[in-house]
Structures are given as structure tokens and as C-alpha cells.
Amino acid sequence: MLEIKNIYKTYGEKVALNHISIELEDGVYGLLGPNGAGKSTLMNIITDNLSMDEGEILYNGNNVAKLGKEFLKKIGFAPQQQGLYDEFTGRRFLSYMGTLKGISKDSLKSEIERVSKAVNLFNELDKKMGAYSGGMKQRILIAQAIMGSPKILIMDEPTAGLDPKERVRIRELLAEISSDKIILVATHVVSDIQSISKEIIMIKKGNIIEKGTPKDLIKRYAENGDLEDVYMKMFDGGQ
Numbered sequence: 249m250l251e252i253k254n255i256y257k258t259y260g261e262k263v264a265l266n267h268i269s270i271e272l273e274d275g276v277y278g279l280l281g282p283n284g285a286g287k288s289t290l291m292n293i294i295t296d297n298l299s300m301d302e303g304e305i306l307y308n309g310n311n312v313a314k315l316g317k318e319f320l321k322k323i324g325f326a327p328q329q330q331g332l333y334d335e336f337t338g339r340r341f342l343s344y345m346g347t348l349k350g351i352s353k354d355s356l357k358s359e360i361e362r363v364s365k366a367v368n369l370f371n372e373l374d375k376k377m378g379a380y381s382g383g384m385k386q387r388i389l390i391a392q393a394i395m396g397s398p399k400i401l402i403m404d405e406p407t408a409g410l411d412p413k414e415r416v417r418i419r420e421l422l423a424e425i426s427s428d429k430i431i432l433v434a435t436h437v438v439s440d441i442q443s444i445s446k447e448i449i450m451i452k453k454g455n456i457i458e459k460g461t462p463k464d465l466i467k468r469y470a471e472n473g474d475l476e477d478v479y480m481k482m483f484d485g486g487q
């Protein structure tokens with residue numbers, strides 16, 4: 249279990265996370281909130297890419313700050329698209345990321361084949377990533393995140409820029425691998441997570457304003473509607 253306890257994070261005067269606590273067990277959790285809610289900040293803190301002002305994170309009861317690398321090895325992270333390695337081929341990128349994750353040379357080839365097939369990029373691995381479309385870049389980020397089958401998968405808007413068919417593929421992939429791992433997916437696209445999440449966490453201006461199963465939230469906030477209606481209600485028409 250991953251326990252996020254009382255995390256407080258500021259950027260100068262701006263409070264990005266206001267004493268947030270959540271507990272995550274195996275399964276998919278949808279982190280839903282409008283732009284600027286604090287989703288990326290939370291994910292960057294969990295993955296140790298950003299420090300927090302206050303709070304702590306426990307993994308199976310142990311403080312992750314003390315676990316250090318041992319904890320980070322258990323995490324796969326697909327950040328929001330950023331400066332990728334344009335000169336690398338997809339294969340070289342996955343090989344590089346796999347090596348960083350400590351995957352042995354012997355298993356690297358089969359692991360690259362497995363993850364690239366899972367995101368439908370197996371036949372594109374020898375192209376340079378600079379020539380990849382936005383959707384392909386997104387998919388190779390997902391592929392590197394699932395390398396080594398991490399116990400915790402953190403995904404920041406994994407389906408951004410993907411066409412409907414690819415969105416479904418990624419959704420199905422997450423559902424399929426979620427039985428033995430914690431998966432936290434940040435998005436503002438409700439339909440991406442409605443059917444696969446065991447719990448939805450709603451975040452607004454750095455505060456968790458509601459959480460529950462999709463079914464429960466719909467019952468409480470939008471009877472006869474869907475999660476999209478709940479979202480509109482909670483976030484005042486989107487924001």
C-alpha cells in the first residue's frame with residue numbers, strides 16, 4: 249500500500265497542494281481535476297522528481313525517503329510529454345531506460361519487444377523519435393513506464409494526443425495489468441478512466457474535494473448521469 253500523508257507543497261506564494269492525504273492499493277485510481285489543480289505536482293512528488301514542503305509517503309508502512317532507490321525501482325512513471333530524445337530511435341530509448349531501471353542485458357531484448365507490442369510500436373522501433381507523431385511519443389513514454397513491470401505506475405495524462413482507437417488500447421492495457429499494481433492516472437478526460445478505475449480522486453486548487461468509486465460518485469452527484477456529469481458539477485462547468 250502507498251500512503252500519501254498530509255502533503256503540502258508551495259511554489260513561492262502559490263499553494264499547489266494543501267495537506268493532501270490518500271491511500272492507494274492495487275488497482276487503477278483516477279486523479280481527476282482541471283488545469284492547475286495540482287495533479288502533476290503530486291505525481292512529481294510521489295516519483296521523487298520534486299520535493300515537498302511538508303508530509304510523508306509510506307510504502308507498505310516504510311517511509312520512501314528512507315527506502316530511496318529501493319522504492320524508486322518499484323515505480324514506472326510516464327510524465328507529461330516533454331523534451332524527448334529526438335535523436336534516439338525508439339529501440340535505443342527503451343534500451344537506455346531499461347538499463348537505468350536495472351533490467352539485465354539478457355532480458356532487455358524481450359522486454360523491449362513486450363512493452364513495444366503492448367503500445368503498438370513494435371514496428372516503429374528503428375525510427376528516430378524526432379520523427380514520431382505526438383501519439384507515438386506518448387505511447388513510447390507509456391512503454392518505458394511499464395518496463396520491468398513496476399509495482400507502482402504513475403501516469404500523467406497518458407492518453408493525451410492519442411486517437412480514439414489508441415485510447416481504448418491504453419485503457420485496456422492499464423485494466424489488464426492493474427491486478428497486481430497500484431496505478432495512478434491523472435487526466436481531465438473522464439471517459440479514459442470511468443470504466444477502469446476502482447476509485448476516482450477529485451482534486452481542485454490543491455485540495456481533494458471528493459473521492460469514491462465511479463458508481464458511488466454518480467449515485468451521489470449525478471443520478472441518471474455519468475462521471476462526466478459529476479465532473480461538470482464538481483468543477484463548475486469544467487474549471
Ligand SMILES: Nc1ncnc2c1ncn2[C@@H]1O[C@H](COP(=O)(O)OP(=O)(O)OP(=O)(O)O)[C@@H](O)[C@H]1O
Pocket residue numbers: 259262263264281282283284285286287288289290436
Ligand atoms: N514550477 C512552478 N512554478 C510556479 N508555479 C507552478 C509551477 N508548477 C506548477 N505551478 C502552479 O501550481 C499549480 C498546480 O500545477 P500542476 O501543474 O500541478 O497542475 P495540474 O493539475 O497538473 O494541471 P494540468 O492539468 O494543466 O497539467 C498551478 O497553479 C500551477 O500554475
